[in-house]
Amino acid sequence: MSISEANAGTEPAAAAGEFALAGELAIRRMGFGAMQLPGPGVWGPPKDRARAVAVIRRAVELGVNHIDTSDYYGPYVANELIREALHPYDDDLVIVTKVGAFRTPDKAWPSALKPEQLRRAVYDNLRGLGRDQLDVVNLRIVEEAGGLSPEDSIAEPFGVLAELREQGLIRHLGVSNVTARQLAEAREIAPVVSVQNEYNVVRRLHEDIVRTCAEAGIAFMPFFPLGTFTLQHKKDTTTDTKVPQHVPLDAQVIHAVAERLEATPYQVALAWLLQHSPNICCIPGTSSPDHLEENIAAAELRLSETDVKELDALYGGENR
Ligand SMILES: NC(=O)c1ccc[n+]([C@@H]2O[C@H](COP(=O)([O-])OP(=O)(O)OC[C@H]3O[C@@H](n4cnc5c(N)ncnc54)[C@H](OP(=O)(O)O)[C@@H]3O)[C@@H](O)[C@H]2O)c1
Secondary structure, three states: OOHHHHOOOOOHHHHHOEEEEOOOEEEEOEOEEOOOOOOOOOEOOOOOHHHHHHHHHHHHHOOOOEEEOOOOOEOOHHHHHHHHHHOOOOOOOEEEEEEOEOOOOOOOOOEOOOHHHHHHHHHHHHHHHOOOOEEEEEEEOOOOOOOOOOOOOOHHHHHHHHHHHHOOOEEEEEEEOOOHHHHHHHHHHOOEEEEEOEOEOOEOOOHHHHHHHHHHOOEEOOEOOOOOOOEEEEEEOOOOEEEEEEOOOOOHHHHHHHHHHOOOHHHHHHHHHHHHOOOEOEOOEOOOHHHHHHHHHHHHOOOOHHHHHHHHOOOOOOOO
16 A cells, blocks of 8 residues: 555645744645746746646645745746745745845856845745745855855845844745854844755755754755755766766665655655654655655655664765
8 A cells, every 4th residue: 555545535744744933833844845847947937837836736735835935936937836826825824935046048046145136036026926925035045146155144135134024024034055154143133944955865964954953943944855956976086086976866775765665765865854853844846746746645654763774874974
């Protein structure tokens, strides 16, 4: 019997439990990421608009009440699709958006961290989503095109969002792609309710931030949770240099655990995240109705102690 058949009649996304975002917004720990919905390269309209809208509606039917998006996905496209699919929104739906980049016709993602760019982005998100107040806005730190590096202060851009929060345009603030020092700096300025950094079973550079967030009651919402786009630096023995390469979930141990549980490697990756720390909230991204069902069913998957031990050992910290 499949995981979904065993739980027929319930909302699968509920099976992983909830996290109280900012202590007040109860989000299911299995959510949905909207970045895969626009056209290729996260640019332009989807090939099949009706299918994209149906994927969002189905996510909510399956119990998802936390959607991650940005007005720069498309640009504008992901937010328009969410609005078309779900507006007027249910009271319990939490939409987390992000600002800090913009798109150029060559499909690049330059930084947009100047005060006027951030203000415009917040208004664009309000308009695109059709809301008077944004639930959560993440300040996404982007290095490209004069952005900020991991060594830089994020006080100025985060301060701009803190002002917009004071004005009531934003309910809560988060940060994305930050170092531990930048997170601490932001928390001095205003409460941070979520952190969104790259993190998954095969790449765990931000383990220290996951722990800091858990202790502080802050949600950690890993991007690239499926590892599909994760770049690992493997040593090329012929030249003795480190070469970045894409690492899908091809580790033998992930496949072995998946086989034991009659699950897929993607489900194992998501289940590992959910069991790793109670503040981790997943936002797997997909444009495929079948992948959506598969990913959300992972909320019902339970890894044994042996499974967890084997998966934990997969990462030796070599990419820190
Ligand atoms: N803050 C940031 O800087 C940042 C950066 C990146 C992403 N994000 C957010 O994080 C969310 C998740 O990241 P992501 O979507 O980039 O990466 P992801 O969830 O790790 O992987 C998405 C990729 O995996 C494929 N996929 C999804 N489910 C699958 C399944 N069950 N089997 C096989 N393939 C599957 C998708 O293709 P199909 O469409 O074909 O399923 C897509 O190519 C995004 O949607 C976005 O909201 C934030």
